[in-house]
Amino acid sequence: MRTIIKNIDCLVTCRGGSAKTGKGLMDAGIINQGFVVINNEFIEAIGQGEDYKKYLDNDSIVIDGEGKTVTPGLIDSHTHVVYSGSREFELPLKLSKVGYIDILKAGGGILSSVRDTRAASLDKLTKETKKRMDLMLLHGTTTIESKSGYGLNLEDEMKMLQVNKELNSGHPVDIVSTYLGAHAVPEEYKENREAYIKMMIDEIIPRVKKENLAEFVDCFCEEGVFTIEESRRILQSAKEIGFKVKIHADEVVSTGGAELAGELKAFSAEHLVAASEKGMRAMAENNVIAVLLPTTSFYLMLEKFANARRMVELGVPIALATDCNPGTSPTESLQIVMTYACFGLKLLPEEIINAVTINAACAIGRQKEIGSIEINKKADIAVFNAKNLNYLIYHFGVNAVDVVIKNGNIVVKGGVRC
Numbered sequence: 001m002r003t004i005i006k007n008i009d010c011l012v013t014c015r016g017g018s019a020k021t022g023k024g025l026m027d028a029g030i031i032n033q034g035f036v037v038i039n040n041e042f043i044e045a046i047g048q049g050e051d052y053k054k055y056l057d058n059d060s061i062v063i064d065g066e067g068k069t070v071t072p073g074l075i076d077s078h079t080h081v082v083y084s085g086s087r088e089f090e091l092p093l094k095l096s097k098v099g100y101i102d103i104l105k106a107g108g109g110i111l112s113s114v115r116d117t118r119a120a121s122l123d124k125l126t127k128e129t130k131k132r133m134d135l136m137l138l139h140g141t142t143t144i145e146s147k148s149g150y151g152l153n154l155e156d157e158m159k160m161l162q163v164n165k166e167l168n169s170g171h172p173v174d175i176v177s178t179y180l181g182a183h184a185v186p187e188e189y190k191e192n193r194e195a196y197i198k199m200m201i202d203e204i205i206p207r208v209k210k211e212n213l214a215e216f217v218d219c220f221c222e223e224g225v226f227t228i229e230e231s232r233r234i235l236q237s238a239k240e241i242g243f244k245v246k247i248h249a250d251e252v253v254s255t256g257g258a259e260l261a262g263e264l265k266a267f268s269a270e271h272l273v274a275a276s277e278k279g280m281r282a283m284a285e286n287n288v289i290a291v292l293l294p295t296t297s298f299y300l301m302l303e304k305f306a307n308a309r310r311m312v313e314l315g316v317p318i319a320l321a322t323d324c325n326p327g328t329s330p331t332e333s334l335q336i337v338m339t340y341a342c343f344g345l346k347l348l349p350e351e352i353i354n355a356v357t358i359n360a361a362c363a364i365g366r367q368k369e370i371g372s373i374e375i376n377k378k379a380d381i382a383v384f385n386a387k388n389l390n391y392l393i394y395h396f397g398v399n400a401v402d403v404v405i406k407n408g409n410i411v412v413k414g415g416v417r418c
């Protein structure tokens with residue numbers, strides 16, 4: 001059974017089997033008047049002009065790509081999509097410049113999401129997360145990374161990872177699961193953070209491994225959260241038992257998180273708004289992917305974005321993600337992130353599309369299967385109502401998705417689920 005997308009005004013293949021860096025990031029493999037042939041769940045052929053006709057048979061589904069931009073299904077390589085509740089009550093506090101600590105005292109901040117997530121049953125948490133994943137799919141996202149980190153104890157962290165597992169098999173969007181117990185020190189361990197760190201290292205991380213509930217372990221390495229030494233201990237212990245590691249690094253202040261990512265040969269380091277020159281160089285040398293989250297800079301009113309241009313110059317591979325979370329980036333749309341990447345990070349459209357497809361696949365270790373439109377890769381494809389790639393980023397704040405194909409199946413058509 002074949003599906004053919006023909007006459008595509010702008011076919012963006014993002015071809016390449018590894019992370020793109022430097023000038024290579026500008027190569028998005030664009031074909032004008034292109035076509036894609038899908039056979040069951042895989043891509044069978046790619047080309048230009050009328051050659052698609054030789055693949056046509058009686059039961060082929062044909063999609064007309066006139067006026068469309070077609071890209072690999074978008075990959076959101078950093079999300080906190082599993083949570084309960086919401087934090088819109090923080091808006092007026094933020095605008096009156098109430099600091100993060102005072103928001104915490106007023107019952108807000110990350111610990112308020114911890115309370116709501118702990119209180120939610122597995123079923124409720126799964127339903128709330130599924131709604132957000134439906135939105136992601138409607139906006140062209142076909143694979144995500146999803147972190148725990150609002151449970152902060154054995155039982156509730158396992159519950160969050162269980163949501164990842166259930167939705168990975170029960171939802172069209174694929175999930176790569178990450179344990180982020182080191183997201184904050186829970187209230188009950190405020191006076192005894194060492195005991196919490198020890199519990200993660202001795203008990204929770206080995207348990208997550210044993211039950212095979214995550215592929216990555218992440219740690220929020222930041223002033224006031226976990227120190228460099230604590231992060232090193234946590235992540236090293238995870239590496240020793242076979243986890244791949246990621247680091248939330250240098251989001252607000254540079255504490256040397258990017259340097260630590262290089263030292264540990266982490267898969268990726270995320271945020272990096274305040275990353276030092278030395279840290280960026282350490283990342284380039286050790287092939288650590290920078291996962292940049294421009295909507296978070298915007299939402300935190302940091303008035304500063306990560307130095308993406310310098311990272312590209314130094315050869316750091318770059319990916320972009322939503323950071324979808326209830327406090328500092330409540331959005332499911334990678335399309336919005338793409339616009340902020342352009343105006344905030346000063347990245348060009350070709351760089352941006354590579355950063356939400358092939359490079360994002362590399363950030364979660366899936367580049368062999370997804371992230372580009374190439375023969376024998378999985379047929380995860382987004383068709384946008386945009387006459388070219390620039391238009392997709394230029395016309396912002398609306399959902400440009402027309403069709404989404406996941407594993408060769410049409411799951412969104414005319415912008416609605418089918």
Ligand SMILES: [Zn+2]
Binds near residue numbers: 078080248323
């Ligand atoms: Zn995050």
